[in-house]
Amino acid sequence: MLRLVVRRLLQLIPTLLGLSVLLFIWLNRLPGGPASAILGERATEADVARINRALGLDQPIYVQYGRFLKRLLDLDLGTSVQTGQPVWDEFVLRFPATVELSVAAMLIATAVGIPLGYIAARKRGGWIDVASVSGSLVGICIPVFFLAQLLKAAFGDIFGTFGRQSTGIDATSVTGFAVLDGVLTGEFDAAWDALMHLVLPGIALATIPLAVIVRMTRASVLEVLGEDYVRTAESKGLERKVVRGRHVLRNALLPVVTAIGLLTGSLLSGAVLTESVFTFGGIGSFIRTAIDARDYPVLVGFIMFIAMIYVLINMLVDLAYSVIDPRVRVH
Amino acid sequence: MPLLTVDELTVTFGGRGRKDVRAVNGVSFDVDQGQVVGLVGESGCGKSVTSLALMGLLPSKGVTLGGRAELDGTNLLSLTPSKMRDLRGRDMAMIFQDPLSSLNPVVPVGVQVTEILQRHRGLKGEAARKEAAHLLDRVGIPDPTRRLKEYPHQLSGGMRQRALIAMAVACAPRLLIADEPTTALDVTIQAQILELLKELVDQEGTALLMITHDLGVVAGLCDQVNVLYAGKVVESAGRRELFAHPTHPYTHGLLGSIPRLDAPRGEPLHPIRGSINDQIAWADGCAFAPRCDRYEMECLTGTPELTEPRAAGHHARCANPVLATTEVPA
Amino acid sequence: MSLTTTASKIDRLAQLTARTETASGASLWREAMRRMRASKMAIIGAVIIAGFVLLAVIGPWIAPYSPTDQTWRGEVFSNRGEFVGARAENWFGLDHLGRDLFSRMLVGARQTLLVGVVSMLIGLLIGAFVGIVSGAAVTLGGKTGRRIDDAIMRVTDILLALPSLLLAVSVAAVMGQSLTTVMIAVGVVQIPVFARLLRGSMLAQGGSDYVLAARSLGIRKRRIVLTQILPNSLSPVIVQATLSLATAIIEAAALSYLGLGNPDPAVPEWGVMLSAAQRFFDNEPMMSMYPAVGIVITALGFTLLGEAMREALDPKLRG
Numbered sequence: 017m018l019r020l021v022v023r024r025l026l027q028l029i030p031t032l033l034g035l036s037v038l039l040f041i042w043l044n045r046l047p048g049g050p051a052s053a054i055l056g057e058r059a060t061e062a063d064v065a066r067i068n069r070a071l072g073l074d075q076p077i078y079v080q081y082g083r084f085l086k087r088l089l090d091l092d093l094g095t096s097v098q099t100g101q102p103v104w105d106e107f108v109l110r111f112p113a114t115v116e117l118s119v120a121a122m123l124i125a126t127a128v129g130i131p132l133g134y135i136a137a138r139k140r141g142g143w144i145d146v147a148s149v150s151g152s153l154v155g156i157c158i159p160v161f162f163l164a165q166l167l168k169a170a171f172g173d174i175f176g177t178f179g180r181q182s183t184g185i186d187a188t189s190v191t192g193f194a195v196l197d198g199v200l201t202g203e204f205d206a207a208w209d210a211l212m213h214l215v216l217p218g219i220a221l222a223t224i225p226l227a228v229i230v231r232m233t234r235a236s237v238l239e240v241l242g243e244d245y246v247r248t249a250e251s252k253g254l255e256r257k258v259v260r261g262r263h264v265l266r267n268a269l270l271p272v273v274t275a276i277g278l279l280t281g282s283l284l285s286g287a288v289l290t291e292s293v294f295t296f297g298g299i300g301s302f303i304r305t306a307i308d309a310r311d312y313p314v315l316v317g318f319i320m321f322i323a324m325i326y327v328l329i330n331m332l333v334d335l336a337y338s339v340i341d342p343r344v345r346v347h
Numbered sequence: 348m349p350l351l352t353v354d355e356l357t358v359t360f361g362g363r364g365r366k367d368v369r370a371v372n373g374v375s376f377d378v379d380q381g382q383v384v385g386l387v388g389e390s391g392c393g394k395s396v397t398s399l400a401l402m403g404l405l406p407s408k409g410v411t412l413g414g415r416a417e418l419d420g421t422n423l424l425s426l427t428p429s430k431m432r433d434l435r436g437r438d439m440a441m442i443f444q445d446p447l448s449s450l451n452p453v454v455p456v457g458v459q460v461t462e463i464l465q466r467h468r469g470l471k472g473e474a475a476r477k478e479a480a481h482l483l484d485r486v487g488i489p490d491p492t493r494r495l496k497e498y499p500h501q502l503s504g505g506m507r508q509r510a511l512i513a514m515a516v517a518c519a520p521r522l523l524i525a526d527e528p529t530t531a532l533d534v535t536i537q538a539q540i541l542e543l544l545k546e547l548v549d550q551e552g553t554a555l556l557m558i559t560h561d562l563g564v565v566a567g568l569c570d571q572v573n574v575l576y577a578g579k580v581v582e583s584a585g586r587r588e589l590f591a592h593p594t595h596p597y598t599h600g601l602l603g604s605i606p607r608l609d610a611p612r613g614e615p616l617h618p619i620r621g622s623i624n625d626q627i628a629w630a631d632g633c634a635f636a637p638r639c640d641r642y643e644m645e646c647l648t649g650t651p652e653l654t655e656p657r658a659a660g661h662h663a664r665c666a667n668p669v670l671a672t673t674e675v676p677a
Numbered sequence: 678m679s680l681t682t683t684a685s686k687i688d689r690l691a692q693l694t695a696r697t698e699t700a701s702g703a704s705l706w707r708e709a710m711r712r713m714r715a716s717k718m719a720i721i722g723a724v725i726i727a728g729f730v731l732l733a734v735i736g737p738w739i740a741p742y743s744p745t746d747q748t749w750r751g752e753v754f755s756n757r758g759e760f761v762g763a764r765a766e767n768w769f770g771l772d773h774l775g776r777d778l779f780s781r782m783l784v785g786a787r788q789t790l791l792v793g794v795v796s797m798l799i800g801l802l803i804g805a806f807v808g809i810v811s812g813a814a815v816t817l818g819g820k821t822g823r824r825i826d827d828a829i830m831r832v833t834d835i836l837l838a839l840p841s842l843l844l845a846v847s848v849a850a851v852m853g854q855s856l857t858t859v860m861i862a863v864g865v866v867q868i869p870v871f872a873r874l875l876r877g878s879m880l881a882q883g884g885s886d887y888v889l890a891a892r893s894l895g896i897r898k899r900r901i902v903l904t905q906i907l908p909n910s911l912s913p914v915i916v917q918a919t920l921s922l923a924t925a926i927i928e929a930a931a932l933s934y935l936g937l938g939n940p941d942p943a944v945p946e947w948g949v950m951l952s953a954a955q956r957f958f959d960n961e962p963m964m965s966m967y968p969a970v971g972i973v974i975t976a977l978g979f980t981l982l983g984e985a986m987r988e989a990l991d992p993k994l995r996g
Contacts, residue, residue: 034835045851153984157923157976159930162951162969165958244448250404251443252463252514253435262462263451270453285840289931307846307935315850319843326838342453342498627693637690647689 020338024331028324035323039316040084046312093317098309103317107299112193114298116210117291118283120218125225126276133233133272134265140238149234152227160286164220164293175215217294221286225279232275236268243267270341277333281326349377350419350554351401351522357413358393358400358578370396372578372629373414376571378522381552385569385586387559387601391623393578394558398524400424401556402441403431418522437467440515444527446507450499456483456510457495460517467518482513486543505536509543516547523548526558541568562601566590574598577626577634580653584661594656594663594670596639633666641667709912712989719985725978733790736783742776744784744945750775760961769967772950773957781945782967788856788946789926789975795860796925800867801918807833807868808875812910813902815876816883830876833869841866842931849937856946859938863928867921874917878910912990919983923976930972947971 075083087094093103136145195214198207240246241264249263284300291300299318306314338344356374361367371393378384386394399405401416401423416423418439426434443449451459460479464470470478476495483491486509499507508528515523525544529537545568548555557569565572565586572589574582574597582595593599603617621638632647633639639646645666655661656668713719742748752761753775762770769778811829814822836844845862852858882888883906891901930948932938938949951968958965 030831031835031838034831035838038835042847042851153980154973154977157927157973157980159927159934159948159951159969159972161931161934161955162965165955165965169958169962244443244445245451247404248443248449248511248514249451251402251435251441252466253432253437254462254466255432258462258466262454262458266453267451281838282840285842288840288842289934304935307937310850312850315843315846319839319847322840322843323835323838326840340453342455343500627690631693636693642686642690644686644689647686647693 020335021331024334028327028331031327032320032323035320036085036088037081039319040081043084043312043316088320093320094313096306096314097311098305098314103314106302106314107317107321110297110299110302112298113296114284114287114291114300116193116195117214117217117221117287117296117298117300118280120214121221121283121286122225122276122280124218124222125229125279128222129226129229130233130269130272133230134237134268136230136234137237137241145234148230152230155223155227158223160220160223161289161293163223164217164290167216167220168293171216175212213296217290217296220293221283221290224286225276225283228275228279229272232272233268236271237264240264240268266340270337273336273340274333277329277336281322281329284322284325348420350380350382351378351556352415352417353377353397353401354416355414356397356400356416356424357411358396358405359411359413361409361411370578371400374573374575374578374580375414376573376580376583378554378556378571380521381548381554382571383548383555383557383569385557385559385565385572386575387562387565387572388575389560389623392575394560394575395526397575398441398526398556398558402435402439402524403428404441433467436463436520437518438520439522439524440518440520442508442511442515442523442525442528445531446504446511447499447531449511450507452499455496455498456502460495460510460514463514463517478517479513482517483510486510486513486516486547487539488513504532505539508532508536508540512540512543512547516551516553519551520553522554522556524556524558527560529564530559530561544568562605574601577623577629579629579634579664580662581635581664582662583653588658588661592657592661594661594668595635595665596641596667596669597635598663599669600638633664641669643667709986709989713985716985716989718981719989722978722981722983722985725974726982729786729975729978730790732783732786734787736786740780740783742780744776744781745943746777746780747775749777760957760964762961762963770961770963772954772964778964778967781950782947782971785945785947785950785968786971788944789929789948789972792856792860792863792929792946792948793922793926793975793979796863796929797867797918797922799861799864800871800921800925801914803864804868804871805875805914807872808879808914809907811872812876812879812883812906815880816902816906817898826876829872833872836869837873841928842935845928845932846935846937849932854937856938856944859929859932862932862937863925866928867925870921871914871917875910875914878913879906882906882909913987916983916987916990919979919986923979923983926972926976926979947975 091104093107095101096103096106099106132144132148136148139145194210195207198204198210245267246259246263249259254263287298287300288303289300290296291298292304295301303314303318305311306318354375356371357369358371359367359369374393374397376384376386386397388394396405400412401418403423403426405412407428412424414424418434421434423431423434450456457476457479460482461470461475464475464478468478479495480491483494488494488506488509494502494506494510499510502510512528523544528544529540532540541564544555547553555568557564559565569586572582572584572586573580574589574595576597582589582593582598584592584594589598590602593602597619600617600619604619606616619638625637626634627636627647628634629650632649633642633651636642636646643666651664651666653662653664656663656665657670749761749767749771753771753773760770760773761767764770767777767779769782772778772781807829811826814825814829816822818825844866845859848862848865849858852861879902883902888901888905891905892898926948929938929946930951933946933948934952934955938946938952947968951965951972954961954965954968
């Protein structure tokens with residue numbers, strides 16, 4: 017197990033290196049180059065020259081890349097143009113909220129998606145099947161930001177329209193995870209409030225993963241139902257729940273677990289859109305304003321950050337897979 | 348009274364918007380206590396469907412069953428699903444063709460054995476594990492306690508089939524159905540598995556319904572043989588009688604198409620021409636007629652009856668049967 | 678036996694056999710087409726797409742007003758925040774600048790289709806090229822081939838690791854704000870998807886028996902790749918192309934929402950219209966609803982057709 021972890025971590029290195037090269041090229045290709053990226057569009061010539069010297073842009077390109085890489089390794093992602101704070105600090109401050117939102121979305125998507133997909137497969141052609149298949153097709157066709165807007169307009173009165181920072185409830189921050197903090201400090205009203213504010217953005221963000229999980233579970237269960245080993249289990253006269261749980265679901269969920277991992281990585285994209293509709297105080301909202309402000313250090317930092325998370329999640333999925341699928345362990 | 352009586356069994360696949368296909372078209376045969384009965388035919392003749400129908404393993408939607416199938420006086424076709432569940436694995440068990448795909452890849456072999464012990468014999472925990480190890484030992488799997496913890500992919504092909512047999516005999520069923528149990532195995536392993544089945548049948552007095560396309564298996568194992576073609580029994584006889592005097596042109600052809608070492612060099616094989624797809628509806632005549640060298644005008648008018656043209660107890664469904672022994676090729 | 682009885686015997690047999698004749702030997706694509714025609718999903722999808730394409734072609738001609746005509750500007754500004762809803766002369770009402778929404782929807786269909794098709798083609802053509810190089814390299818090239826393939830796949834891995842929206846944002850940041858940017862940004866996101874798909878499909882085909890058979894007949898590898906493997910690997914790519922038309926239209930709308938879309942207000946496009954309308958959602962939800970419904974239905978059309986194609990081509994589902 018440990019060896020697998022180490023091997024996967026080593027495989028991370030070339031991916032992140034390659035990404036840093038791409039980002040470096042990208043930064044140099046930006047209109048006006050890094051200088052105007054840092055100074056904004058109203059920089060004077062003299063300022064640009066000064067910054068260029070300061071950044072070592074008069075140096076050969078490989079020296080520049082070396083410095084860029086060194087800064088990345090030091091987790092020095094530069095300074096945000098908008099706030100003047102180090103980008104890394106901004107991320108650490110806002111990340112818990114986004115994690116909370118993503119976890120909420122993933123919980124909704126799996127808790128609804130797996131049972132729904134399973135029932136759809138069992139009652140193939142029935143109304144639940146037709147409804148969930150067409151529902152998930154429509155789900156992936158609705159632009160996320162518009163769905164968020166719709167939810168906000170329809171249910172905003174019940175759950176509160178705006179992000180939790182604006183509710184005025186005095187909450188103590190321990191971990192940065194608002195719901196968890198509320199529970200830890202005994203401020204249950206704050207925890208409840210934070211939870212309520214997760215509902216709508218959570219649903220909006222959950223739509224696409226939900227649609228994918230429903231369809232994957234359905235397809236996977238249908239495939240497993242036709243497998244010989246399910247017939248064997250039936251031929252043994254086992255109770256229905258044993259056949260379903262041990263023989264059908266345990267096999268059918270294997271590909272779904274992989275999908276859930278991959279979807280978690282892509283949730284962050286959706287978070288940018290969802291958070292900005294609900295002015296949720298996470299990384300997503302911050303990135304939205306960074307895009308508007310052409311805050312390039314934040315964008316570069318975010319891309320590296322996300323790539324790292326994505327690869328880490330992939331690793332976790334692989335590890336989880338090796339635990340639940342005995343066939344993988346041997347190889 | 349026979350242990351299993353199958354009488355005019357029909358299985359029809361159909362459903363919304365699809366043309367009905369009758370896969371089993373009035374099959375009748377008996378299996379006595381401790382008897383080994385063969386159900387022989389090409390793929391697509393309905394032999395596997397027959398076995399699945401008996402086990403109640405066909406999907407409930409889009410399948411219509413007809414006729415009668417009684418195990419010890421209980422009509423299998425009219426039992427409720429939950430009664431059928433109680434019966435399966437306890438009174439009748441089945442062994443399937445492909446041992447790898449028939450075992451759950453993510454559940455240890457041991458659990459797959461103990462779960463049936465728990466279901467029908469109420470054994471739990473250590474007692475179940477002990478019994479499972481004993482069963483694996485009995486079907487010839489060495490080091491059974493270790494094997495119980497392993498997963499199917501860690502076992503060899505022969506061992507997997509032995510494990511499946513262990514599950515099938517776990518509750519000492521009175522009827523064992525084996526659907527091509529050796530087809531997916533190496534030749535050397537095939538012989539071992541057949542040997543094991545024979546042994547179990549002899550020791551336990553279990554009746555065995557052997558479903559196969561392999562006449563070699565039939566010759567080595569079966570007491571009574573039923574030859575199926577296009578969903579109907581076309582010939583039925585004791586093993587010796589059938590091999591000595593194949594009477595239906597189809598059986599005749601099957602035996603003639605086997606290469607024989609004792610045949611003179613250069614002797615041509617006698618394959619049956621065409622495939623099972625070349626057939627006519629039984630209602631119109633003999634389904635085998637398009638592939639038959641002996642068909643006559645009367646073969647094309649209505650279903651031929653099952654008669655005893657040669658000897659008592661030797662049934663054939665043919666209007667123009669092969670009666671002269673000299674005609675057996677090779 | 679007389680000749681006539683033999684002849685009538687044969688006739689009778691032929692007649693009876695014909696009755697139970699089973700359809701076989703249909704080619705993969707003909708079989709797929711047959712299943713598509715029987716699939717409700719495919720028919721609904723095709724009808725939606727046909728309607729959408731028709732709209733894109735004739736939309737600008739049948740629009741009652743010019744999409745840029747701000748005739749009712751005064752009316753919008755005089756009742757601040759109160760939007761003029763649907764009425765006899767403006768079927769869908771007016772937008773925030775006093776333009777006729779119905780006309781903008783009709784004219785916008787063409788731009789929306791253009792964005793979808795061009796983005797998809799960018800992803801498809803470049804991605805397919807990369808995929809072919811990679812797939813052919815593995816099949817043909819031995820050790821060097823595998824290295825080339827490895828390098829290419831590493832790069833696509835990196836691109837796949839990025840959330841598509843951010844990749845598009847990065848492209849848009851370099852290229853500035855324009856419709857071309859949106860199309861390139863959305864297309865670039867699809868490149869690694871197509872590349873991986875085609876490569877995977879080619880490798881799967883490369884291991885199949887007919888390739889082995891062709892090789893044992895002494896046909897040159899290069900020829901096998903081009904005439905056997907490639908044509909047989911294309912079906913998942915075609916399915917993906919159909920599906921990615923839907924995602925392209927949705928992603929383009931998202932890019933517009935993030936302020937990276939086409940800034941030119943003279944050219945209406947559903948995604949741009951939808952994001953522009955978000956600001957006014959609380960006062961005038963219908964202004965968002967028209968382009969949103971347009972986008973959802975169109976995307977649904979492509980998705981339905983794509984999914985139906987996938988099902989029709991799936992050998993596992995064939996029965």
